[in-house]
Amino acid sequence: MKPLTLTETVRPIDDEIASLLVPINIRRKPGTATVILPAHVEQQRQKARKPDTRMVAAFARAWRWKKLLAGGKHHTIAQILEAENIHESHGWRIFRLNMVAPDIVAAILAGTQPEDLRLHHFYLKPVPDLWDEQRRRYGFA
Helix, strand or coil: CCCEEEEEEECCCCCCCEEEEEEEEEEEECCEEEEECCHHHHHHHHHHCCCCHHHHHHHHHHHHHHHHHHHCCCCCHHHHHHHCCCCHHHHHHHHHHHHCCHHHHHHHHHCCCCCCCCHHHHHHCCCCCCHHHHHHHCCCC
């Protein structure tokens, strides 16, 4: 598809006219239209994104539980879940986040994970054991 170019006229303070050209692609699907930004704009947008607070909180909680076990305050995950009044199945989903590859965790904490990656993606299926498989599943490969 041929890129569409939008032109905006800008009047600086000294009354000279300047034009700003922004090349964009529009992907059309039934009932919707999606703007596809140029690669350099998308990279800047990725840098400006903020971390997903729900994901950061879940990873932080998993890490804290791991530290509680290692420190001996609690001897089992069940004890932690009982102390925090969290259902066992939900607690295990959170605890499994400790198995995620360090580079994926770092990207999530920095807010640079793939835009469509959400916490439920880690909950739907067990986290793969192999880090390369995790990178493929969660969009990092």
